[in-house]
Amino acid sequence: MSAKLEHKLIKNAVNGDSKAFEKLILPYEKKVYNIAMQMFKNEQDAYDAAQEVLIKVYNNLDKFKFESAFSTWLHRLAMNTCIDEYRKRKRHLEHTTTMEVKVGLDDESITRQFVDHSLTPEQEALQNETVMEVRNAMDQLKEDQKILIIYRDIYGYSYDEIAKMLECNLGTTKSRISRARQALKDIIIKKREQTAS
Template structure:
């Protein structure tokens, strides 16, 4: 969506135009859903979070002042909403494999790490590795998990992450570094535990 066109639509939505707001939802719903899915690992929570995000966007739209891009503003609401909810659910959280397929209104979407060229045996091994990495990521603190999702899974730039999280680029880099170090430690400890279990 071109910036000028989007700005016009936002202004209409701010005045209560429901069709304009629906256009904004349609433009951003997939991105919001994907971030929520990576955070929670299942469609039910991702759908719930998407609805919650757009309810907040609707209620807060009059506060949007065009100082940042609308994309950054929505992503910030998405990140904060997901982190808050994840903290509540963390104890009972169960993960699903990231490499399954999911049905959406616009057709089947393949999640991260799918490789159709693999043999069934290779897929089984890769699926197990993905599940292991996913579970390791889930052990991270909420802020570290989200920054790993934004940078290493979704591929956002440092600048984008700084805007979304409303922190400096230096803080982004140090947080990513700490998150990756924590993830490596978790993976190493889990692998050592598994080795000891089978010895």
């Protein structure tokens, strides 16, 4: 979609045109859901968070100033909403001690992204184990670190794009991502040491 058409749809949506809003948001719905899925790892929570993002986009569209790309603004909103929702659910689960939490995901789809079909079954099993190890370690990261890893290392956003989403300078963005990666590495190393002893 061209920036000109996008801007027209935004203006029409702000003026109450629901069809314009649908056209505007349609290309981004799947990406918003995928961001939420990486954060929550289960379909229902991801769906709920994605819906919350879309509601926030709708309610705050009049605040979009056309100073950045709409996609950058939307991803920043998605990132902040997912972090807020994740924290809310985490607090709720911490207070619900008797509830057994199943943190599952249709592992097939994520595993497939990492599987090279030329691998032997043993190599594939080892690779799947590594994916699970990284995924479990990511769950132990702070929410803001987790989202940085998702954006940079899973979705492949550039440092510039992430800096715009965070509204901070490039150097700060790079150092935050570096710290997030180091934290992830430390968690994995610590877990491996515990397993080995």
